[in-house]
Amino acid sequence: QVQLVESGGGLVQPGGSLRLSCTASGFTFSSSNMGWFRQAPGKQRELVARITSGASTFYADSVKGRFTISRDNAKNTVYLHMNSLKPEDTAVYYCNTVRGPTVYWGQGTQVTVSS
Numbered sequence: 001q002v003q004l005v006e007s008g009g010g011l012v013q014p015g016g017s018l019r020l021s022c023t024a025s026g027f028t029f030s031s032s033n034m035g036w037f038r039q040a041p042g043k044q045r046e047l048v049a050r051i052t053s054g055a056s057t058f059y060a061d062s063v064k065g066r067f068t069i070s071r072d073n074a075k076n077t078v079y080l081h082m083n084s085l086k087p088e089d090t091a092v093y094y095c096n097t098v099r100g101p102t103v104y105w106g107q108g109t110q111v112t113v114s115s
Contacts, residue, residue: 002026002104004095009109012085016113020080022095022106030073033098036080038091038111045094049080063089085113 008020020036033052039045049069050058057069068081078095092108 002097002099002102004097004104004106006093006095006106006109009093009111011112011114013115014086014113016085017081017083018085018111020082020093020109020111022078022080024076024078024095024097027097027099029076034069034071034078035096036069036078037094037096038089039094039108040088040091043091048093051078082111085111087113089113 003025004022006020006022008018010018012018031053033050035050036048037045038048046060048060048063049067051069051071055071059067066082066084069078071078082089090111090113092110094108095106097104
């Protein structure tokens with residue numbers, strides 16, 4: 001079965017950096033598009049970044065120039081490198097993929113940006 005496991009979240013000061021990882025199993029990772037979403041308290045889940053199987057990328061305007069999504073097909077892992085973090089980046093971050101009609105989510109990892 002499809003499994004997505006995120007890691008790497010934590011508490012960081014404004015201006016700091018974190019790298020999130022999402023390790024996938026149960027499907028052919030190298031041929032799959034992957035995404036990172038986030039959900040802040042009281043807000044809807046929103047797309048942060050997406051990477052296609054061919055490594056094309058898309059970023060939300062709010063993170064463009066600060067976040068980088070990448071993938072390592074040998075490790076079945078997608079990364080989200082986050083720099084210049086702001087308090088408004090505080091959220092639970094989720095990894096995502098779509099297989100046919102089904103959307104799969106990881107359990108999420110908390111990122112808190114605070115001094």
